[in-house]
Amino acid sequence: MEKHSVIGKRIINVEAWDKATGKAIYGIDMKLPGMLHGKILRSPFPHARILHIDTSKAEKLFGVKAVVTAEDTPKIKYGAQVNDEYPLAVEKVRYIGDEVAAVAAVDEETALEAIGLIKVEYEELPAVFSPREALAPGAPQIHDVANNVVTHIEFERGSIQEGFEEADHTFEDTFLTSNVHQGYLEPHVCLAQVDGGGKITLWGSLQAPARNRDLIARVMNLPASKIRIIQTVVGGGFGGKATQVISLYPICAFLALKAGSPVHILNSWEEEFAASRSRMPAEIRLKLGIKRDGTFTAKELNILANCGAYAGTGPAVVSTTATRATSLYRFQNVKCQANLVYTNLTPIGSYRGYGNPQLHFALESMIDIAAEGIGLDPLDVRLKNAIKAGDTSVHGWVMNSCGLTECLQEAARKSGWKEKRSKGREESRGIGLASMIHVSGNRAVYPFFDGSAAYVRVNPHGGIDLISGEAEIGQGSNTVFVQIVAEVLGVPIKDIRPIPLDTDHSPFGLGTFASRVTTLGGKAVQMAAEDAKRQLLEFAAERMEIRVDDLECSGGHIYAKGSPAKAMEIKEVAKLALHSRGGAPILGVGTFVVPPTVVVPDQTKYGNISMAYSFGVQVAEVKVDRKTGKVEVINFLSVHDSGTILNPLLSEGQVEGGVVQGIGYALFEEIVRQEGKVLNGNFTDYRIPTIYDIPPISSAFIEVPDPCGPFGAKGLGEITQVPTAPAIANAIYDAVGVRLKKLPFTPEKVLSALREERGTKVPDEIKRSSHGPV
Amino acid sequence: MEKVRTGKQTGRATSKRRGQTFKVPKMHQVRVKVNGTIQMASVKPEMTLVDFLRDSLGLTGTKKGCDIGNCGACTVIMDGKPVNSCLILAVEADRKTILTIEGLADQSRGHPLQKAFVEHGAIQCGFCTPGMILSAKALLDQNPNPSDEEIKEALAGNLCRCTGYAKILQSVKSVTRQGA
Numbered sequence: 001m002e003k004h005s006v007i008g009k010r011i012i013n014v015e016a017w018d019k020a021t022g023k024a025i026y027g028i029d030m031k032l033p034g035m036l037h038g039k040i041l042r043s044p045f046p047h048a049r050i051l052h053i054d055t056s057k058a059e060k061l062f063g064v065k066a067v068v069t070a071e072d073t074p075k076i077k078y079g080a081q082v083n084d085e086y087p088l089a090v091e092k093v094r095y096i097g098d099e100v101a102a103v104a105a106v107d108e109e110t111a112l113e114a115i116g117l118i119k120v121e122y123e124e125l126p127a128v129f130s131p132r133e134a135l136a137p138g139a140p141q142i143h144d145v146a147n148n149v150v151t152h153i154e155f156e157r158g159s160i161q162e163g164f165e166e167a168d169h170t171f172e173d174t175f176l177t178s179n180v181h182q183g184y185l186e187p188h189v190c191l192a193q194v195d196g197g198g199k200i201t202l203w204g205s206l207q208a209p210a211r212n213r214d215l216i217a218r219v220m221n222l223p224a225s226k227i228r229i230i231q232t233v234v235g236g237g238f239g240g241k242a243t244q245v246i247s248l249y250p251i252c253a254f255l256a257l258k259a260g261s262p263v264h265i266l267n268s269w270e271e272e273f274a275a276s277r278s279r280m281p282a283e284i285r286l287k288l289g290i291k292r293d294g295t296f297t298a299k300e301l302n303i304l305a306n307c308g309a310y311a312g313t314g315p316a317v318v319s320t321t322a323t324r325a326t327s328l329y330r331f332q333n334v335k336c337q338a339n340l341v342y343t344n345l346t347p348i349g350s351y352r353g354y355g356n357p358q359l360h361f362a363l364e365s366m367i368d369i370a371a372e373g374i375g376l377d378p379l380d381v382r383l384k385n386a387i388k389a390g391d392t393s394v395h396g397w398v399m400n401s402c403g404l405t406e407c408l409q410e411a412a413r414k415s416g417w418k419e420k421r422s423k424g425r426e427e428s429r430g431i432g433l434a435s436m437i438h439v440s441g442n443r444a445v446y447p448f449f450d451g452s453a454a455y456v457r458v459n460p461h462g463g464i465d466l467i468s469g470e471a472e473i474g475q476g477s478n479t480v481f482v483q484i485v486a487e488v489l490g491v492p493i494k495d496i497r498p499i500p501l502d503t504d505h506s507p508f509g510l511g512t513f514a515s516r517v518t519t520l521g522g523k524a525v526q527m528a529a530e531d532a533k534r535q536l537l538e539f540a541a542e543r544m545e546i547r548v549d550d551l552e553c554s555g556g557h558i559y560a561k562g563s564p565a566k567a568m569e570i571k572e573v574a575k576l577a578l579h580s581r582g583g584a585p586i587l588g589v590g591t592f593v594v595p596p597t598v599v600v601p602d603q604t605k606y607g608n609i610s611m612a613y614s615f616g617v618q619v620a621e622v623k624v625d626r627k628t629g630k631v632e633v634i635n636f637l638s639v640h641d642s643g644t645i646l647n648p649l650l651s652e653g654q655v656e657g658g659v660v661q662g663i664g665y666a667l668f669e670e671i672v673r674q675e676g677k678v679l680n681g682n683f684t685d686y687r688i689p690t691i692y693d694i695p696p697i698s699s700a701f702i703e704v705p706d707p708c709g710p711f712g713a714k715g716l717g718e719i720t721q722v723p724t725a726p727a728i729a730n731a732i733y734d735a736v737g738v739r740l741k742k743l744p745f746t747p748e749k750v751l752s753a754l755r756e757e758r759g760t761k762v763p764d765e766i767k768r769s770s771h772g773p774v
Numbered sequence: 775m776e777k778v779r780t781g782k783q784t785g786r787a788t789s790k791r792r793g794q795t796f797k798v799p800k801m802h803q804v805r806v807k808v809n810g811t812i813q814m815a816s817v818k819p820e821m822t823l824v825d826f827l828r829d830s831l832g833l834t835g836t837k838k839g840c841d842i843g844n845c846g847a848c849t850v851i852m853d854g855k856p857v858n859s860c861l862i863l864a865v866e867a868d869r870k871t872i873l874t875i876e877g878l879a880d881q882s883r884g885h886p887l888q889k890a891f892v893e894h895g896a897i898q899c900g901f902c903t904p905g906m907i908l909s910a911k912a913l914l915d916q917n918p919n920p921s922d923e924e925i926k927e928a929l930a931g932n933l934c935r936c937t938g939y940a941k942i943l944q945s946v947k948s949v950t951r952q953g954a
Contacts, residue, residue: 012892019900020888022835022875026901029834109820183935185839185847185901235837235901236935269840474899474936649895656938657898683844683933691929691939 006486007711010649011493014479015472019233027189027205027232028266035191036065036104038255038265039111040248041118042275043093043100046344046676047127047140050091050100050120057117058103063110066259067118069101073254074221080244082150082311084143085347087219087250093122094142094309095346096676097274099247104255104263129676131283131304131341142309142342150307151315151340153322155604157394163298163333167289170298171370175362176742178670179281179306182351183661183688186235187267188276190249192256200253201228207237207471208511211446212245213503219250227253231501237473238661239350239718242513243445244277244312273681277349278671280317280340281306284362289333290370294381299331301359303338308347314340316445317348320355323605325363327393327613328404328437329385334394344676350513352661352718356438357725361743364434364726368733378730379417382435382617383408389704398597398608401706401714403641404435404615410700411617411639420621424735428626429634432730433619434723439610440706440715441516443598450516450611451593452524453507456485456532458586460575462556464489464496464532469509470521471501475717476650477517481525483646484710488529489536490554491570515715518646519612522710524590532588539577539586540568595708612706612714616640618659620727621695624735629751631732633663633695638720641702644712648701655699655720662724664689668744804868808833809877817864823857824848826864827874835875835904839933846932849905850874856912858931875904878911887911890945898936906932910946919951 018024055067070088077083089100101118105111128134134148142148164170191203200222206212209229217224234241248265256263267276282305289298303321307314318340326334371378387393389402411433412418420431443450455467466485472478478498485496499506509521533553540558541548544566552561559567577586594611601607621635638655645651668687672679680686705712729740738753801816808831815830824841827833827850836859839847843861850859851873879885887907890896897903906929913920913928920928925946934942947953 010895013895013897016892016895016897016900017884017888019897019903020875020891020907021878021884022833022904024900025834026837028838029828183933184899185837185845185933185935186899187839234899235839236899238935269842269844474901476898653895653898653937653941656940657936658938660938661935682842683840688933688935689939690931690933691926691943694939697938697940 004487006483006493007646008644011479011483011647013476013650014482014493014498024233026186026235027203028186030191030203030232030264032191032193032262035262035264036106036259037108037111038102038104038252038263039115040099040251041101041115043089043096043098045093045122045124046096047125048093048122049125050089050093051123052121053101054119055101058114061110061114061117063106064103064114065261066104066255067101068254068258072258076219076221078215078219079311080313081315085310087247095344097346098309099251102251102255104259127344127676129343129345131306131339131343134341134343142344148342149339150311150342151318153319153336153338153605156335158333160298160300160333160335164289166297168292169374170287170289171366171373172287173366173369173741175284175286175365177282177358177361178743179278180665180669181273181278181671181686182238182240184236184238184240187269187272188241188246188248189266190252191262191264192252193262194256199226199228200256201230202249202253203230203232204249205232205234205241207242207473207513209471209501209503210469210508211243211511212249215245216250216253220253229503231471234473237512238352239354239513240276242350242511244349246276270681273671273678273686274346277312277347279351280314280348280355280358282321282358284358286362286366288366288370290374292374294376294384296329296331296385298333299326301336305338305340306345306348307340307342308345309342310347312347313350314348317350317355319444319605321358323395324356324437325359327395327397328387328435330387330391331394345673352658353722354514354718356722357665360434360436360723361725364723365729365741368730369739379408379412379433396606396608397613399613400708401612401643401704402615403702403704406702407615407617407639407641408435410702411619411637414700415619415637422734428624428735430731430733430735431619431621432727432734433617434727434730436616436618436719436723438614438715438719438722439514440519440612440614440709441594441610442514443594443609444601445514446510447600449593450510450520450598452509452520454524454528454590455507456528456588458532458536458570458574460571460578462495462571464491465499466496466525467499467506468521468525469501469507470517471509471512473512475654477521479650480518480522480646484522484525485529488526489533491556515614515718518713519709519715520592522713524592526590526710527592528588528590531590532586535586535588536570536573540573543576544568611708612643614642614714614716614719616719618723618727620731622728622731622735624732624750626736626754629747629754631667631745631750633728636695636697638697639700639702640716641704642716643706643709643714644703645701646711646713651701651716652699654716656697658720659697659724660689660694662721663693665721665743666725666728666745668746670744802865804864806867807871809874819865821864822860823862823864823867824859827859833874833876837901837904839901846909847902847905849908849932851908851912854915856909875908886949890948894941894945894948896937896941896945902932902934906934906942914949
């Protein structure tokens with residue numbers, strides 16, 4: 001492997017110091033002179049016709065500066081993938097929390113009081129909460145689409161019939177996944193300001209500012225040039241602040257336009273749970289055909305997924321559920337039918353993994369069920385079927401690099417798999433594993449391109465500006481970008497400054513989703529740095545009267561190879577260059593577009609959607625309390641093939657954070673609703689893991705450089721929580737012999753399963769299904 | 775010498791203007807020592823300490839996450855004890871001594887806990903960080919050599935969604951007497 005000076009080192013996060021000292025300015029911290037506070041009036045009904053809105057009393061309240069309803073908007077529909085929602089409800093509301101009106105006032109209390117003074121007359125309509133109800137004949141129609149189906153996916157590859165005929169055994173089961181929230185700590189927040197020319201500036205805690213701008217421009221009926229988004233420091237995102245911009249942002253802009261003053265809106269956590277976009281719940285029926293020797297012969301899927309009231313990113317999310325995990329193995333015969341259905345619940349969206357954890361839960365659980373059924377070690381079954389570098393998966397995905405087999409072997413070795421497996425039953429201890437695959441960028445998400453652009457500006461005072469269109473949301477992408485620039489230009493980390501993302505100045509970045517930022521954004525940064533280097537060397541070569549090829553960049557200097565005494569400081573070169581160009585600095589431009597082998601998939605979701613696929617294996621060790629049903633994760637290992645690891649310190653952080661989110665998903669997180677109303681909309685009733693819930697987590701990286709990514713890197717952010725739930729489910733089975741097929745594995749469910757296994761009657765209060773999604 | 779700052783004072787009145795009625799709320803005088811400086815201000819009775827710190831004093835390093843005492847992002851140290859400043863009224867902080875992240879240490883040199891969090895990679899989005907560091911400081915002030923269990927107990931009220939806590943635990947351990 002090539003020797004690097006900064007790449008691969010444990011470089012500390014370049015933004016951490018500001019965050020540790022309280023200097024970092026987040027969306028909630030933004031303030032402008034004359035700033036008003038906005039509040040949103042939300043629908044109390046899951047489905048209703050709006051007959052009349054009377055805002056007169058609210059308008060008269062002292063301190064109220066603007067009240068807006070749909071009448072103040074151009075009534076244009078928008079959406080990340082389907083244009084089916086208005087920022088403020090027109091004629092109908094479709095879920096409890098749907099935005100109806102909004103107020104801007106001198107302070108938050110006044111805005112809240114004014115919200116209470118708005119009178120809305122509704123005519124309640126019948127509502128549906130599960131996809132089955134919504135699909136039933138005669139069900140209320142939520143949008144103008146037949147049977148409330150948002151997305152229908154259907155495909156067969158190879159021959160499913162032949163595949164099952166070839167099998168010695170078939171296994172079939174249904175798995176239920178839950179609706180969980182990203183749980184970032186900073187709620188959605190926006191500050192909007194309008195200048196004299198009508199140009200709107202929005203400061204927001206956003207993951208995809210350029211695309212958010214385009215959506216907001218659409219609903220405001222303005223050219224995108226009239227909207228500027230400046231990204232603040234983001235208090236966590238995990239997909240929740242990505243391409244589906246929630247209505248809070250355009251509403252904030254409408255209020256600022258009407259009030260003529262800046263307006264700040266901050267969601268409460270009650271509003272976050274009611275009206276932000278969480279993870280799609282799904283019912284997954286999976287049938288697996290397997291030969292006696294463990295070879296998979298066929299896989300059939302039926303997916304029924306709950307979209308909630310608006311499509312948002314749902315179509316892409318369900319498409320991920322329908323396909324992604326399949327490419328872990330050398331399947332040849334697969335069939336899938338998936339329906340994403342509108343209901344009168346809060347719309348779902350993207351959350352770290354984008355539909356991928358759902359199918360992983362079903363498939364990786366099923367592989368263990370099948371292995372047990374035919375008497376093979378589930379590790380060996382996975383090894384037998386694992387996809388390999390050079391393969392093209394059944395969905396047409398091209399594996400330029402793939403370390404799945406190595407990850408399985410390393411996971412087994414490191415965890416002591418052979419020694420521990422099936423040995424803990426007496427103590428109710430168990431070990432389980434699950435494999436994972438994810439993308440590094442998804443060509444299917446944005447129809448026009450996938451790629452990235454960056455500028456590297458070398459300033460005469462020595463500082464180097466890094467300008468990328470991709471969004472840092474805490475994952476550390478700016479640190480990795482800085483490392484890439486430092487590596488290419490041979491300058492110290494401290495000399496490079498990431499410039500805050502601003503749609504008026506930054507390149508058009510698609511945003512932080514699909515684990516694309518390090519791989520695609522990093523590639524663009526690398527190319528920008530190389531372009532800047534080329535310009536610096538050319539300029540220096542002229543001055544020093546040396547051939548470009550004989551020059552080298554290192555330690556902040558450009559010098560002649562072999563004779564370091566003949567050198568010029570980079571800042572000196574930058575200064576002379578600037579002087580000779582009338583003030584224009586050296587500006588390296590990097591533009592990276594994914595190779596043409598990466599395509600938008602066809603109607604059946606066939607096609608190579610990503611430039612690089614990441615792999616890995618997680619091993620969970622659990623202890624189950626047979627008396628209470630409580631599952632404790634006592635040890636956890638996560639082994640990854642994410643290509644070259646650019647920064648082990650940050651990578652470990654991604655793994656540890658992802659695994660702990662995965663533990664929450666597996667064991668206790670679930671948004672509970674009754675008739676569409678959230679019952680646990682706060683962090684006491686919706687518990688996310690605390691420092692008490694974490695096992696020792698170790699991470700390992702199989703560093704197989706990818707031929708396409710920057711320095712061989714691939715995505716890592718999302719994959720870290722993709723297989724956590726099935727790894728835990730498989731470990732629970734190893735511990736106590738019960739198979740849990742419904743997330744989360746609460747003590748009630750574990751206890752119920754244990755009693756059923758013993759053949760004892762399960763009391764109704766335990767059996768009662770816990771507000772399942774489907 | 776202590777610096778004294780005075781907030782603006784408002785009387786008690788009701789008024790009618792342009793057909794709009796409004797009440798001027800009763801204001802309370804508070805005198806709070808924040809990061810070593812005495813702050814005098816008149817506050818509404820319902821104003822929380824977190825809003826007082828952030829909005830009245832501009833100390834936005836204290837983060838407001840859930841505003842109902844669930845997440846711990848707004849943790850500050852009041853008279854030596856860590857508190858959720860969203861659960862304390864500004865009037866309750868009268869005559870009290872408050873330490874926020876801005877007052878933890880000389881900003882250029884930093885506190886050992888701040889350094890440890892940065893160096894151990896315990897900060898991702900950073901939204902929980904100020905509260906987390908202050909909870910840890912309150913613990914270490916009382917108990918310079920805590921066990922893992924004691925650290926966990928002290929930080930159990932501070933949620934972090936990014937890091938999975940492992941590096942936070944390591945950071946705090948590194949500045950205990952034993953870890954140092």
